[in-house]
Amino acid sequence: MSTFDVVDLIRTKRDGGVLSDDEIRWLIDAYTAGTVGDEQMAAMAMAIFFHGLDARELPTWTTAMIETGERMDFSSLSRPTADKHSTGGVGDKITLPLAPIVAACGVAVPQLSGRGLGHTGGTLDKLEAIPGWRADLDNAAMLRQLEEVGAVICAAGSGLAPADKKLYALRDVTGTVEAIPLIASSIMSKKIAEGTGALVLDVKTGAGAFMKTRERSAELARTMVELGTAAGVTTVALVTAMDAPLGRSAGNAVEVAESVEVLAGGGPADVVELTLALAAEMLAAAGVDADPAAALASGRAMDTWRAMIRAQGGDPDAPLPTPKHVEVVTAPASGVIQSLDALAVGVAAWRLGAGRARKEDPVQDAAGVTWTAGVGDTVTQGQPLFELHTDTPERIDRAREALADAVVIGADAAEPGPVVLERIAAP
Incomplete structure (x- = not known):
């Protein structure tokens, strides 16, 4: 491979220029190597x-990141594969009921x-609130569980797109997290390397989302759909609302409990609606004609959930942790x-101990709102509205502060807005 002067490349991009494919590949490899x-x-x-990355630079950048690590291969499985990625929100426990619903319909997740x-x-963090459940699986165990159970939720191995791990940490401390090309290449390098045949993206928008405006969220969604499609992965995105939190809980054990309610045929309407919308997209992208609502109503999805939890050492019947306060x-x-x-x-759930300020911080299983x-x-007035759960009561005052202006109450009638705002697919 050719060798370049990194300062020349920085100057090129600083001045609004375009990097060649060879320059991009060299840069990513050299950065990963140190x-x-x-x-x-x-x-x-x-x-x-x-200055962004143009329509040629971005796929090359993404592919170069993929090629710094391994690619997983699910071709040995007896069923098609589909995955979902959310850009992150509050109360976003959708993966927990979604994976077993889709698996119960015949698609490996x-x-x-x-x-x-x-x-x-x-x-x-949410699933680790279940006694005994473990996140770390090797590739052989993951394949075995996908074949036998149909779904696995686990930690990504360090072998997938190691360039992204370095670059993500750097973006976090340099004020460059919000760059759409860097977000898109970060997410898609890992998802393409993962080797799934179909991918559905849940791109959140609003106050609790990473992207605050509908326009920016749609731009990110389109960018990721284009990257996935170019890499041969059937990719669809839904832009979904995140001005209000999803469901009625935010935290760890409290979100597991709500997910189990959904699988049992109950749960908040918005969580059920979004779960079924994403499930329908995953099944369609994988080429499987099945009704996710039927898998939920019949109890098959709950059976798959229990099998999935057991396969990773968890006890689906064990009581979930309860807070000391x-x-x-x-x-x-x-x-x-x-x-x-x-x-x-x-922020309130985070301050109660449900989240972390640094990657190495511990979380409390029972913390949340x-x-x-x-x-x-x-x-x-005066009726219970929120419950704050924590093992460390000294955290409660700051959580209360976070919620001081969280609710606007008025005399006018109001309705929750739509959950799914837009669908973006390849032309």
Whole structure:
């Protein structure tokens, strides 16, 4: 491979120029190997933040990141594969009921998930609230579980797109997280390397989301759909609402409990709606004609959930952890809830111990927030509205502060907005 001067490449992108395929491949390889330093890649990330990557640069950048590691292969499985990725939100427990529903319909779901950081929760943190459940599986165990059970939710191995792990950490400390080309290549390099045949993206938008505006969310969704399609993965995106949190819980054990309610045929309407919408997209993308609502109603999805939890060492019948301290926050006024701020709820759950400020921080299994009413519901002043769950009561005051202005109550009638705002697929 040719060798380049990294400073020349930084200057090119700084000045709005275009990098060649060879330059991009060399840069990613050299950075992964450590011959290009963090300070140089930080300068490149900032140049990309301001000037972007064009329609040729971005696929090359993504492929170069994939090629720094391994690619998984699910071709030995007896059923097609589909995966879902969410850009992260508050109360977003959708993966938990979704994977067993889709698996119960005949599609294998290799769901490589992550941990929470900041106000957005992590799927693995939630599942680790289940006694005995473990996130780490080797590839052989993962394949075996996909064949026997149909679904696996586990941690991604370090072999998938190692360039992304380095670059993600760098973006986090250099103010370049929000660059759409870098977000898209980060997500899609791992998902393409994962080897699934179909991918459905849940791109959140609104107060509790990473992307605050509908336009930016749709741009990110389109960019990722184009990358996936170019790589031969059937890719569809739904842009979904995240001004209000999903469901009635945000945290770890509390979200597992709500997911089990959904699998048992109950649960909050918005969680059920989004789960079934994503399930239908995954089944269609995998070429399987099945009704996810029927898999839910028949109990087959619950059976798959129990098998999936058991296969990873968990006990689906064990009581979930309960907090040492519960504090009730009451409604400040009587009337109709006009809005419920997802970010405020997410920050409260985080401050109670459900999330982490740094990757190495521990989380509390029992920490989180639950609420009894959402947008459009009528409340009476003084009625219980939120419950704050934590093992460390000294955290409660700061969680209360986060929720101080979370709810707007008025006299007017209100209705929750649509959950799915837009569908984006390849032309």
